[in-house]
Amino acid sequence: MPMYQASTGGQVLDLETAVKDGILGGGGGGGGGVICCTTLEKVDLKKMIEQLDSIEVPSVFICPISLEPMQDPVTLCTGQTYERSNILKWFSLGHFTCPTTMQELWDDSLTPNSTLNHLIHTWFSHKYLAMKKRSEDVQGRCLELLETLKKVKGQTRVQTLKQLRMVVAAHESAKKTVVDNGGVGFISSLLGPFTSHSVGSEAIGILVNLQLTSDSITNLLQPMKVSLMVDVLNEGSTETKINCVRLMQVLFTGSNIVPSLSLLVGVLRLVKDKRHPHGILEGLRLLKVISSQESLGNSIVSIGGVPQLVEMLPHFNSECLELALYVLQLLSSIPDGALALKDCSNTIPNLVKLLMKISECCTQYALSILWEVCKLSPEESAATAVNAGLAAKLLLVIQSGCNPGLKQRSAELLKLCSLNYTSTIFISKCKLTRTLQ
Structure with missing residues (x-):
């Protein structure tokens, strides 16, 4: 029976014990025996490792240098085992120590660890062939079900x-x-x-x-x-x-x-269901796909989609926020969409809160929407925006490391607000000095 010298603790294990003790993933009994050598030789180890990439591998099979399964394990004079190519690269960098223990090497010879090599090959073969059998069983089951469906x-x-x-x-x-x-x-x-x-x-x-x-x-x-x-x-x-x-x-x-109104209603209903975050995300992804067509944008507006999305903004995670703001930005470029955004009382407050809070992309979408809304009704929107803290947020954008386009849009929006708001109150609201103004 081949023997294996463990790299820690000095414990000697034979192949059968390794299987029983779980090193090979076996459980003792139940058909977890060792696969014969003739079968092992037919399967390429590299191929098995690649196809079993997601499986948890016993730590004794892992090279301490690359943290990948070993295919050609060799042992140093210190008793530590490494993948041959990795330890040779270590030597080529001028090191003459054991990477794990940092001991000086008194002998630079590499001894092939044939027992561990066999153990690794056996374990991967066992898992690989089990995977293949499961796969074949699954394929057979699929064909059986397809045939049944026809009858x-x-x-x-x-x-x-x-x-x-x-x-x-x-x-x-x-x-x-x-x-x-x-x-x-x-x-x-x-x-x-x-x-x-x-x-x-x-x-x-x-x-x-x-x-x-x-x-x-x-x-x-x-x-x-x-x-x-x-x-x-x-x-x-x-x-x-x-x-x-x-x-x-x-x-x-x-x-x-062109999706029907019934489809859009169903998607918006899914987006509004706070109990199922994954449904919200998938619904918003579909809205992003279909909202780029102007006719569909008008349809979303006609069924009250704008206020529904605006009211949901505070409840979205960052990924959902980006999708929702993308859709609202597209809708804001449509006259009816911009009007619906202006008429929604929470549009400006909710968007101002998002500036410089989530991501540069979200800030860009929010600024575009705010620009369309404020441009539609400057005096009314400017007062609401400044009271919601927009001026201070715009100054943050201008002074940040955001891209020049965002800074330019922020400056334009700031100017629009200042021209449509009482001068002294505006200065107070955004805490500007006359020089900075």
Whole structure:
């Protein structure tokens, strides 16, 4: 039985003990035995390490220099083991010490640690072959479920779709199997005017996890399919709603389709639901995709989207804030959008609070919106803005390390406020001296 000299503690382990004690990830019994050498030699160690990149590796297999698994372990005279290429690089830099203990070396020879090499190869082979078996089992299960779907209807179809959705969500190999075997086209064909919401929900949950081709996207953009997605978005569970908006992000990017008011209502309803932060994020991402078209901007304004987004600003995290401000900036460039922003009492106070607080990008969007609002009604907006502390915030932007464009816009907005506000009060509000003014 081959022996392994551990690098710490001087403990000697044989291969069987290593498996039982968990060094190889085995649990003693239950089929966790050692794989035969002939099988090991057929699998390239480098390939196994790359494909098992996310797995936790026993510390005894890690090179102390690179902190990566060793493929050619060698031992120094101090008893410490390293990856050959790493220790040779250490020597080439002029070091003649052991990197771990910093002891002076009395012998510069490198002894191949064949036992540890075998142990590493065995452990990775065990994990790799187990992974391959799981993958093959998953692929077989996917094919079985796809075949079943072609034969069943009603509640059995719903249950089969649910099983396939769970497999696809959990395994990358399942996604590829479904795509390679025509699953995208078949599952897309299940979406139609007479599709039940339960079937639609499960089908959308599968499609959102698959790589869609341009032809698949064109097929899914058929009005009757989009209409079903909108219905599911408005009536489904939170998970289903999130899946819908994620799928629509893919479908609507680069397309000229005009979403219905019902779709926009459903997205805004998801964005307003504070109980589900992930739903808020996905809803805002979809709004960003579709709000760049002017006609859609007017639609968002017409259903009251502007005040809804403004009122939600204090509750958004930084990522959601950036998306929401991007959408509001686009809407502020539309006459009706700018008017809706002006008419919302919390627009200016909420935006002023965000200046120089989140990111330069958020500050840029907020300044653009404030400029459009103040320009629309200078006297009224200037008073509200200065009372909300805008002048002081603008001075911070001007004196900061922000890009010149932001400073220029801040200076223009500051001038607009000063021209439409009582001079002495304005100076007091932003704490300017007459010289600075």
